[in-house]
Amino acid sequence: MMNFIESELLRIFVGEQAKLHHRPLYELLVSEALERGMAGATVFRGLLSFGLRHKVHTSKIFELAGELPMVIEILDITEKIEEFLPVVETLLRDAGAQALVTREAVRQWTT
Template identity: 45%
Template sequence: MAENPGGLSGEALLLRIFLGESDRFGGRPLYEAIVLEAKRRGLAGATVLKGFMGYGAHSRIHTAKVLQLSEDLPVVVEIVDTEEKVQAFLPVLEGMVREGLITLEKVRVLRYQSR
């Protein structure tokens, strides 16, 4: 396998944070605040995915249908890193995420490489 500059290989954790697009923290979108804080703390990487439709704890449907434009579409932030780094990041998330769902799952990193 090619060089692995981040040292991330084998067993890792996938952290998923499910939130609403309109959720905010410190004057900015919550998903943005989470990604910037993860980067600041040296986590391997983060991706923000925007959903077209979903519902959560309040059972309100959020959709991107043309006739029903929602200003609060579902957003998922995914972060993969070692168990140690992800576990250390969880208390930070607790202070940022007021509503939403946070999940963890074990994953196997096959490749983590920059160009």
């Protein structure tokens, strides 16, 4: 029988060049999530995107500057996501990174 836990998905979009202390920001976010015992985290690299400036970024070979989005998804119950948000805010601020942070309700299936 499958059961579900009401959870949240925290999604953070940052540029792949965003760094803090010479480490990619997406690595730091995942490390912090792991250290705090979050249920799970995954990072995706965008292949094609545009944002506020409407400049298209692509993974094609001719684009030398790595400006593709990195999408970090972190899953846990709402309370743990709430506790993790100040960590995200601090890392983004300290890195001086532009970011988009979203949250959505999800169901975490268990058996």
